[in-house]
Amino acid sequence: MTVAIVLLALLGSAWLLAVIEGWMTTGRLSPAAPLYSGLAHLGRESIVPRSPDRVFFEAAPVLLLVVAVLGMAVLPLAPDLIIADLGTGALFINAALAYVLVAVIMAGWGPDGAYAMIGGWRFLGQLIAYSMLIVMPITAVAMRAESLVNTAIVSSQAGLWNIVYQPLGFVLFFIAAMALAFRAPFDLPTAEGDLGGGVDAEYTGVRLAVLRLARLTLVVTLASATTVFYLGGWHGPLFPPWAWSLVKTLAVAVSMLLVGRYLPRIREADLMRWCWILGIPLALVNIIIVGLLILVVP
Amino acid sequence: MSSDLTINSTGARQKRPSLLQKLVSRALARNLSCLIVPGPEVALAHGLDIRAAGLRISTTPRDASVLMIVGDISEKMCDAVAVLYAQMPRPRAILLVGGQTPSTLPGADISSGLSQDQLTEAVGRLERAFADGAFVDSPEEFDSSVLHARIEYVCPMHPEVVEDEPGSCPKCGMDLVAREAGESTPDHEHHHDHEHHRHEHEHYHDQEQQSHHDHEHHHDHQHHHDHKHQHGESDDHSEHEHSGHDHGEHDHSGHDHEEHDHGGHDHGASGFMSMIEVTKDLPRSADGLQMDWLEVPFGPVFPGLPGGLKLTLTLDGDGVTEGQATSLVGMATEGEGSEESQESEGSQESEEMDADTFIEHLASAIPLAPVSYRLLACLAIEQAAGLSDDQATTQARNSALERERIASHLGWLAQSGRQLGFAWLTQRASTLQLKVRDAGRDRIAELEPELRTLGTRLERTPLLKSRLKGIGVLPVDSSDLRGPVARAAEDGGDAWARLWQRLDEIAASLELLKSGEEPELPVLRDIGNASGTGKATVDTPRGEARLSLKLEHGKVKSYKLDTACSHHIDLVPKLVEGQELGDALLAVGSLDLSPWEVIS
Amino acid sequence: MTVVLIVALLTGAILFGIGVYGALSQTNLVMIMMGVEVMLAGAMVNLVAFWRFLHPEAYSGQMFVLVVMTVMALEMAVGFGVAIARFRAKGSVEMEEAEDLKG
């Protein structure tokens, strides 16, 4: 039951994001568009490139989808609305998200095309940039909650949300989450202007539909993680907990989508440099600040 | 134009009895995305608003269901278009907007004229065609000669053995390996051999030829070798096939595994293929590692570049080691009898052409700046005819030129937005371009605030400066710079400076328009039956263009055109060398090359 | 419960064997490192099994696994450092060609 509800919420959010994405590209707000788009993808031919690494080519979109769903499975929508409240939930998120990289590399290698391959390796090249900035802010969050359990992390924010308690961590995590979901302006592996679609470039038909769904789901999962870690999860007045979770998640997800619209794509070298020179030290500072706060404030 | 509104059978998909089929067809019709050839900027320059017409613009053929061809396209582009069509997933359709069906394609499904109304109406027909005819009983293979390369069979060990049929080598008995004729010959030092994946042709659909957007396959060594081995794992003798790299000088003779079994220390004598041998000939990257380089085509229909421009980059990972740009749509010596270019400058000796025809010809050959070239032709002819300037006409003409300058720069901004993944800029600039394109003086005055805010917004956009600053710095000794590129050269000469130069020019043109006459398309004044020679120079949006021509009895005998882009395109190799891929493309983009104005 | 322990130990043993084979038979430095990683994985399986089934109260067992993971990461870092340096100098990371490393 819980599984069904969470999956439904995930799918619903993905649908909403697809509507918004459609609005951004076509200028029309059409609720049925994702449905038609999905059907149209089913109707299109699903081309296999000439000499693919078949295993990787087929597995990549599915792996991406599975990873996003697995990540969602350990995030609570409400105190008891969680598929698996793992004892190491906060770490599990990291583990699941690490496989986004694997999926992208597989999608890049699989089709045997230059653009896709460069895109895949690019994403790997950016690894330090985003993965450290996912892990280290979560560390600070877990420090405050004194637990890796995601429900405990939300409970720890009952009085004060983490976005206020550790705003630095929130900013870093939000940026890193966008980079991990490779949304604009961090869409380096799929850059259209540079790579003509990159890792997406060779997928068509059903496979493309799965890939698109997976990417939207990934955004939802990351937004949900942001909500759980920084926006107080289900906490909020009046409305039932699940509603708060959903609203916050969607707000974060939509803002992730919108930000990219108003920014040019970042230079890879800049992203790397800023993450090393600025991001990682700031993440460490964040950990220290949180540590001090925990010690000083009872 | 098909009356029954179905998709032609090379584009439709096999019909399968299914209840869903009807629904899927409807969905397909509601979800049309088009790949625009030569490029969205051409459609914009023609004043077509694709989005308003109800089509989604797709950047890759893999994601497109409609191939939209705007205007007439050159011979070379026809080949590229056929490849793009082949790459699109079925069901797919061809939409011709104001042009002829390219020879390499099956007939157009829908054609329309070059106007927004006609386009909208054509899209409606297209939707019906998809709803009714996306699935047919017997789809045909799309087959065009450009998709085929002759396959020949070579012995991996003996490069001199080349056969037309598969079989075994007469010298050593090894199985022959298929490769594309005319491809790499085995005695090159090192290059990117493309042949190793060719014999998998029959395994998949008819589409899979090309690495994306172009019909040349450029995979790097390890990549497809790798795959090939995967395919070969099941049968033993495929082992032999793999030995045939074109490192011809290496010793492949002893594949006998037994020899290695005892430690293999005597590798000099055994069949051990040395990695040192393999890597010693490879080029060294900037970081000193010997890596395989990859030659990748970008274009002629590439989302980040103006359509018709083909950039061939040699990539070392994500870095560009060298690059070259060619134009596939340039003012080539098309049609018109026996032309020979006399000089590299691009002169054309065509058959006699009526003066008006000549003007039309020139204007339609350059869709990105038709007014400028129309003006240029008019001026040159009038001078040849000995007509003196007429104040009012000149002012109106100049206003039209300034208006086109604004529109053209907006088009460039939209194109930059596409390249930078900056959706807002693309949308804003193209909307404005459509409005400015044929606006009167009052309308432009109304649009002025919007145009000016564009600059302010760009100034305030985070990341934009760090993205553009220091990109595409022109070499100090570059000569023959013209137009915005030349004017920005004093200002640092990078992409950022060029962006601001163009924004400033938009502002300056606005001022000129405000004080000038109502813009009016240049029309040739009556020249009668005059003869003579004329020369004119017009500062087109991309830089000065010069035209000299010879007029005989009111007909253009010969002419010589010199454009800015023909010079700018030569800057490309220097600009991209040693840059990261994204930066290199941005540098090329910042030149605002119009492949149409490149004289080949 | 002993069954589970035995199953885990067998897996560890076989993984270790595969790792030994890989590390000894491969000629490429990177592949050799892969062999070592497989060996370490085998060892880790054993360690976890021992902790879980024999001494769940002693967390130094888990600690040990953490140290092994660290060693794996170290091995990668140093291994690739050396590999890049050798590749830069010699154009190869094949052990067959590492004549200069022979004593």
Add this chain to the structure above:
Amino acid sequence: MYAQAFFVAVFGLAAIGFGVVVFRTSSMVRSALALLFSQTAVGCMFLAMQTEFLGVLQIMMMATEMSIMAIFMVMFMMDPGGLGGMDMSHQKRFSIGAGVSAAVVAIAVALLSDWGPVAEQVPDAEAQTRALGMELLGRSMMIFETAGITILTAMIAATAVAIPVKNLASKDNKEASE
């Protein structure tokens, strides 16, 4: 218990299967990713053996580690990479012998030893994580810190070794004199 045995066995088989693929396939990327999935299966074994923290950590670390492995594989093995008739392995018989004997010895020890009483229950994941943390920052702090310092040293050393030698001329001379 049977469920546990089943899952441990299944993931164990997966780990072994992928482990074999690592040295059997000739595709470098496949090799690296097979190793990744082998390590992931090992991580899943940890999970099946109720060692959640280590399992998740293993799964997480290996994803990045092996992806990096993959790109190095592609870099260094270039085109031959076991292809082109080039055999990438040497001393095969010896290696097989060594591998088999190592495995056999370990199996024999596993089967023949008396492992004594086996713990039925372990604390739940949360308690384990807490206890492990206490262990890390208590009795084993020295080891933990040493490991941290060692990683840092290794990172610096590896970077130092890997960055290009600035003075190419003198290096070439050295090479020539060798």
